[in-house]
Amino acid sequence: MTLDDARAADAADPLRGFRERFVLPDGVIYLDGNSLGALPAVTAARVARTVADEWGRGLIRSWNDADWLGAPQRIGALIAPLLGAAEDEVIVADSTSANLFKLLAAAIRATGRSTILTEPGNFPTDLHVAQGVAALLPGVSVRAAPADELAAALDGDTAVLLLSHVHYRSGARHDMAALSAAARAAGALSLWDVSHSVGAVPLDLVRDGADLAVGCGYKFLNGGPGAPAFLFVRRALQPTLASPITGWMGHKRPFAFEDDYAAGEGMTRFLAGTPPILGMAALEEGVRILREVDMAAVAAKSAALFDLFAARVAALAPELRLVSPTQARARGSHIAFAHPHAHEIVQALIADGVIGDFRAPDVLRFGLTPLYLGHEDVWRATDILGRIMAGGSWRDPRFAVRARVT
Numbered sequence: 001m002t003l004d005d006a007r008a009a010d011a012a013d014p015l016r017g018f019r020e021r022f023v024l025p026d027g028v029i030y031l032d033g034n035s036l037g038a039l040p041a042v043t044a045a046r047v048a049r050t051v052a053d054e055w056g057r058g059l060i061r062s063w064n065d066a067d068w069l070g071a072p073q074r075i076g077a078l079i080a081p082l083l084g085a086a087e088d089e090v091i092v093a094d095s096t097s098a099n100l101f102k103l104l105a106a107a108i109r110a111t112g113r114s115t116i117l118t119e120p121g122n123f124p125t126d127l128h129v130a131q132g133v134a135a136l137l138p139g140v141s142v143r144a145a146p147a148d149e150l151a152a153a154l155d156g157d158t159a160v161l162l163l164s165h166v167h168y169r170s171g172a173r174h175d176m177a178a179l180s181a182a183a184r185a186a187g188a189l190s191l192w193d194v195s196h197s198v199g200a201v202p203l204d205l206v207r208d209g210a211d212l213a214v215g216c217g218y219k220f221l222n223g224g225p226g227a228p229a230f231l232f233v234r235r236a237l238q239p240t241l242a243s244p245i246t247g248w249m250g251h252k253r254p255f256a257f258e259d260d261y262a263a264g265e266g267m268t269r270f271l272a273g274t275p276p277i278l279g280m281a282a283l284e285e286g287v288r289i290l291r292e293v294d295m296a297a298v299a300a301k302s303a304a305l306f307d308l309f310a311a312r313v314a315a316l317a318p319e320l321r322l323v324s325p326t327q328a329r330a331r332g333s334h335i336a337f338a339h340p341h342a343h344e345i346v347q348a349l350i351a352d353g354v355i356g357d358f359r360a361p362d363v364l365r366f367g368l369t370p371l372y373l374g375h376e377d378v379w380r381a382t383d384i385l386g387r388i389m390a391g392g393s394w395r396d397p398r399f400a401v402r403a404r405v406t
């Protein structure tokens, strides 16, 4: 593909109109929307209105008048179709880590079983929260099995199969339907972390038999740094699960101020405390944009951007080893390569305006976000990468200095 071909592909792109819905700095090619999504153009004004009008003038009346109280359910319902879930199966609350804790503990209690089955190399918070739950509950342990041994590792002790649908490092995507069915056949629940899937690939949690899911609001949903997360519980399971964080917002009647806890109806029981309204407002705007989008078009464009990226790197920087699956249906919406000097190369790219990220020890990762990234961006980014590799500019000692956040 030539630069002209890339431009022609962008001109014919059905999603090209979405780029102007985002604020992106000049001189930057942003390839990290899988870690922190870009700022939607409407979000600053929405947050400013929430602050000045709803908080400043409405004051506490806004819990009713601006429906602050209903934000977790309202935004959950907005996210639901992106998950292939019903509106009453999703609620927005807390962080992905906290929601993992709630659902893991609930799953162990509901099944009466003792093992959390996961895979080695899952996102650290998933593993760490599982370890924390196991440390808290007598007899509970975490077991990790490689992807191709997971189905065989499910047994009568497995309470819950905990997996990231799309792997944060390689982008590899699990077969949700097959693994959820295997978990169910073993009498276990399936819990999917869809942080790297929602808004990135078409999801159908109900069709694919997922029992439980959690995910981030700040990646492909473009909800802003530290945006609230969401959780999904299959409707039939909701009455059987109990949150271990029995806060007042999950109570059946929070404003009755009763001494004794009574779990709220449906997903409400998975709330704990007061929702962060400013973050909720930003998240709502990000999700609204995604709701206008045909996810099949997003998936098709993501696949085209990936193929272009992979082909250009193979030609211009063959020393980078592709670690993402080559088949589109087997991956999410980022591309990853391994190189012993991945950190330095990513830093050199950032210095040249191409923002990707480094995942220790040796991975360069580039988010492919079809709403605000075009073929020309990929063409230019890979051009810069090729020059950095050919010229060896990444060897500059300043690129070896590790930042706190990579």
Ligand SMILES: Cc1ncc(COP(=O)(O)O)c(C=O)c1O
Pocket (backbone or CB within 6 Å): 095, 096, 097, 098, 123, 125, 126, 164, 168, 193, 195, 196, 216, 229
């Ligand atoms: C798969 C996955 N789960 C969870 C998280 C983060 O969870 P939290 O928002 O609680 O930090 C991330 C990224 O940070 C992630 O990639």
Ligand SMILES: Nc1c(O)cccc1C(=O)C[C@H](N)C(=O)O
Pocket (backbone or CB within 6 Å): 034, 035, 036, 168, 169, 405
């Ligand atoms: N949540 C993050 C943060 O607070 C700081 C820096 C990065 C993140 C991320 O989201 C990392 C991301 N989940 C990943 O896949 O690596």
